[in-house]
Amino acid sequence: MALRLPLLILILITGLVAGCSDILPLDRTVDKRTRDASYPDLIPVEEIRAQATTPQITPDTADTLDRRSAGLRAxxxxxxxxxxxxxTQDRMQSGVSD
Structure with a gap:
């Protein structure tokens, strides 16, 4: 019980000190063109899915993965x-001798 109060005070002081720190100015890292750019248009997810490429999993995918896994196991x-x-292991175990 005696240890809890100092620990609680330490946590509170740490939080207060951290809250007093300055926030870094992020505006200097962003160039003017990016800062002044407009927000992108929101489009329905169906349009995004329609533009997506076809799946790359084919009937040969399982065979390819089997060959790769066999190679990795070997x-x-x-x-x-x-x-x-x-x-060499025996010589190393015997040590260096003059």
């Missing part, structure tokens, strides 16, 4: 092997 299997061959 690559992952090749990468699972050790990086250092056993002979």
């Amino acid at each position: 690559r992952a299997a090749r990468l699972k092997g050790g990086v250092v061959d056993p002979g």
Whole structure:
């Protein structure tokens, strides 16, 4: 209970200090042409959907994905092997000797 009051006061002070900070002027980062541009026209969603391109999923998509996943699995299997061959590993374990 004794810790809650100082923690609450700290949170309130942090909020007050953060509220007193200056907001960065964003107008300097936007050029005049963009600032003076008019809002875009709102159009019905049906018109947007009509202009959309056809779906790129075709009957060959499943076969293509199967081939890609098989290739990735084969690559992952090749990468699972050790990086250092056993002979070099033995030499490394024995350490450096004069």
